[in-house]
Amino acid sequence: xxxxxxLRVLWVAVIAYVLAGSIxxxxxxxxxxxxxxxxxxxxxxxxxxxxxxxxxxxRLEHGPFVTMFEILSSNVWSLMLAFAIAYWRxxxxxxxxAIVMPILFTMMGWLMTVSPGETHLPPTYHxxxxxxxxxxxxxxxxxxxxxxxxxxxILVRREGSSEGRFSRLPESDRLSELSYRCMxxxxxxxxxxxxxxxxxxxxAWGRYWDWDPLETxxxxxxxxxxxxxxxxxxxxxxxxxxxxLVLGVFVAAFLTFFGVPFVSNTPHQGAV
Amino acid sequence: xxxxxxxxxxxxxxxxxxxxxxxxxxLAYFNEVRTSPWLVLSLSMLAINLLAxxxxxxHFRRQLPLMCFHLALLAIVLxxxxxxxxYFKGRAEVVDGExxxxxxxxxxxGPWHPLGAAEARFTNxxxxxxxxxxxxxxxxxxxxxxxxxxxxLQRAVIGDHNPLIRHHYRxxxxxxxxxxxxxxxxxxxxxxxxxxxxLPSYPANALQQARQxxxxxxxxxxxxxxxxxxxxxxxxxxxFHLPEHYTVVVRQGSQRWExxxxxxxxxxxxxxxxxxxxxxxxxxxxxxxxxxxxxxxxAASLTAVLALAWHFWQKFSGRSWNA
Numbered sequence: 001x002x003x004x005x006x007l008r009v010l011w012v013a014v015i016a017y018v019l020a021g022s023i024x025x026x027x028x029x030x031x032x033x034x035x036x037x038x039x040x041x042x043x044x045x046x047x048x049x050x051x052x053x054x055x056x057x058x059r060l061e062h063g064p065f066v067t068m069f070e071i072l073s074s075n076v077w078s079l080m081l082a083f084a085i086a087y088w089r090x091x092x093x094x095x096x097x098a099i100v101m102p103i104l105f106t107m108m109g110w111l112m113t114v115s116p117g118e119t120h121l122p123p124t125y126h127x128x129x130x131x132x133x134x135x136x137x138x139x140x141x142x143x144x145x146x147x148x149x150x151x152x153x154i155l156v157r158r159e160g161s162s163e164g165r166f167s168r169l170p171e172s173d174r175l176s177e178l179s180y181r182c183m184x185x186x187x188x189x190x191x192x193x194x195x196x197x198x199x200x201x202x203x204a205w206g207r208y209w210d211w212d213p214l215e216t217x218x219x220x221x222x223x224x225x226x227x228x229x230x231x232x233x234x235x236x237x238x239x240x241x242x243x244x245l246v247l248g249v250f251v252a253a254f255l256t257f258f259g260v261p262f263v264s265n266t267p268h269q270g271a272v
Numbered sequence: 273x274x275x276x277x278x279x280x281x282x283x284x285x286x287x288x289x290x291x292x293x294x295x296x297x298x299l300a301y302f303n304e305v306r307t308s309p310w311l312v313l314s315l316s317m318l319a320i321n322l323l324a325x326x327x328x329x330x331h332f333r334r335q336l337p338l339m340c341f342h343l344a345l346l347a348i349v350l351x352x353x354x355x356x357x358x359y360f361k362g363r364a365e366v367v368d369g370e371x372x373x374x375x376x377x378x379x380x381x382g383p384w385h386p387l388g389a390a391e392a393r394f395t396n397x398x399x400x401x402x403x404x405x406x407x408x409x410x411x412x413x414x415x416x417x418x419x420x421x422x423x424x425l426q427r428a429v430i431g432d433h434n435p436l437i438r439h440h441y442r443x444x445x446x447x448x449x450x451x452x453x454x455x456x457x458x459x460x461x462x463x464x465x466x467x468x469x470x471l472p473s474y475p476a477n478a479l480q481q482a483r484q485x486x487x488x489x490x491x492x493x494x495x496x497x498x499x500x501x502x503x504x505x506x507x508x509x510x511x512f513h514l515p516e517h518y519t520v521v522v523r524q525g526s527q528r529w530e531x532x533x534x535x536x537x538x539x540x541x542x543x544x545x546x547x548x549x550x551x552x553x554x555x556x557x558x559x560x561x562x563x564x565x566x567x568x569x570x571a572a573s574l575t576a577v578l579a580l581a582w583h584f585w586q587k588f589s590g591r592s593w594n595a
């Protein structure tokens with residue numbers, strides 16, 4: 001199948017995601033529970049999105065690792081997958097979709113505006129460490145996204161006006177604890193991502209660490225996660241303050257994943 | 273004493289030093305000298321903070337996975353320090369058919385590095401670099417040979433992700449390569465010399481294929497340039513190759529010679545002797561690294577992450593996510 005066919009399948013996926021997100025938001029606003037429909041649409045979107053990525057992979061003979069279009073597409077896919085798993089396995093927190101899906105809508109909008117042009121896989125990407133490094137990075141970002149959803153609910157509740165709409169969710173203390181768990185998972189996988197990245201960098205450029213922009217920002221993000229986990233223990237933070245820290249981690253991670261690789265001129269362009 | 277230990281072990285201090293470490297990272301990032309005193313100071317403070325916590329905090333000591341994680345982090349810091357004291361990093365260029373004899377274009381080494389790069393001899397037997405249209409480099413295959421410790425000739429193909437490892441020196445061949453002008457120098461007195469003038473990396477410096485150097489016994493430097501019209505790196509894709517038709521321009525002061533790209537086509541008489549053009553070859557660039565701490569760093573990092581996962585598993589497995 002050619003590029004047009006691939007884009008058509010991708011559009012079907014995006015429409016399914018947007019419908020799922022919109023129904024989830026309306027469900028929260030109207031205090032309805034269209035959860036099976038939302039989960040079904042998410043699954044449909046993921047199947048179509050997987051097909052679109054597979055078609056591109058088959059045509060170009062490399063995975064979605066090089067251009068902004070590929071990186072955004074693969075991240076929308078992995079974040080949707082992470083959130084769909086959380087949505088499926090954790091029924092108690094399903095209304096969190098009303099916070100998470102708008103973040104993904106933004107990324108989908110961005111995806112649809114960038115060129116789906118093609119390029120070759122750089123020689124430094126011909127390694128199994130590409131998949132390991134990127135895989136760990138995607139789990140980290142997926143866990144952080146779920147934590148952001150939980151934290152978003154805590155922050156919206158504090159405003160007062162939306163408390164009723166999220167009343168079905170557990171208390172903020174419990175949401176904060178779940179968010180802490182997600183950040184802990186994220187911390188483990190970000191550490192693994194840094195280790196795998198160092199092995200790859202040693203293989204590709206003969207050094208495991210060189211303070212290039214992406215390495216530096218990835219390490220700063222790791223440090224911010226470390227600070228947020230320590231701060232919870234040290235100061236017994238309120239759910240609201242803990243939620244702000246999670247948002248801080250997400251902003252740092254988002255800039256590292258989607259900002260730094262595209263302003264840096266080093267060989268390490270990022271492939272997340 | 274105990275009070276001082278408790279103060280040093282404080283988690284508040286940990287957080288403060290974390291922020292200091294973040295600032296030190298920014299300083300290292302914007303500074304050419306990466307191992308800045310601030311980075312060393314912040315990591316040392318974290319190490320002291322951790323050691324004090326281990327010494328004074330019984331609750332911390334009882335949590336074995338968390339202890340393992342932090343001790344592994346401490347090991348990583350110490351290994352990085354040892355690595356910075358003993359590391360070696362360099363860049364070498366070896367002409368096709370010539371031997372690497374320990375000569376580097378530039379080097380950087382820790383004060384305790386046991387210099388031994390000259391022992392890591394090998395011969396560059398030639399390079400194959402394939403480009404896709406663009407041109408976009410698809411991969412480098414550099415053929416090398418060396419005589420091992422038992423006196424047996426060994427051969428290998430190195431390239432991206434596949435370095436040559438000799439005496440713990442890792443030679444990485446990837447994008448950096450160029451053309452080398454081969455010259456013979458017969459001084460009026462003394463033995464003849466053979467040598468190469470390595471032109472700047474190609475195609476990164478495609479418009480600057482010239483270099484100036486000095487000959488023994490000649491006060492004035494020599495300048496040589498390579499001119500060609502074909503595409504050694506084909507835009508439509510293909511293999512990197514020597515230009516088929518080219519001209520070598522040599523200049524000294526106001527004098528200029530043009531050599532028609534064939535070996536032996538031009539001998540140049542200079543005040544100190546005779547310069548003979550012998551031909552055109554390629555050179556391969558090698559990124560060279562030596563760091564014996566790497567396997568230990570990997571082991572410590574994996575220990576850290578496994579211990580961390582173990583700690584969180586213990587912490588969270590008692591209560592269901594859906595509870």
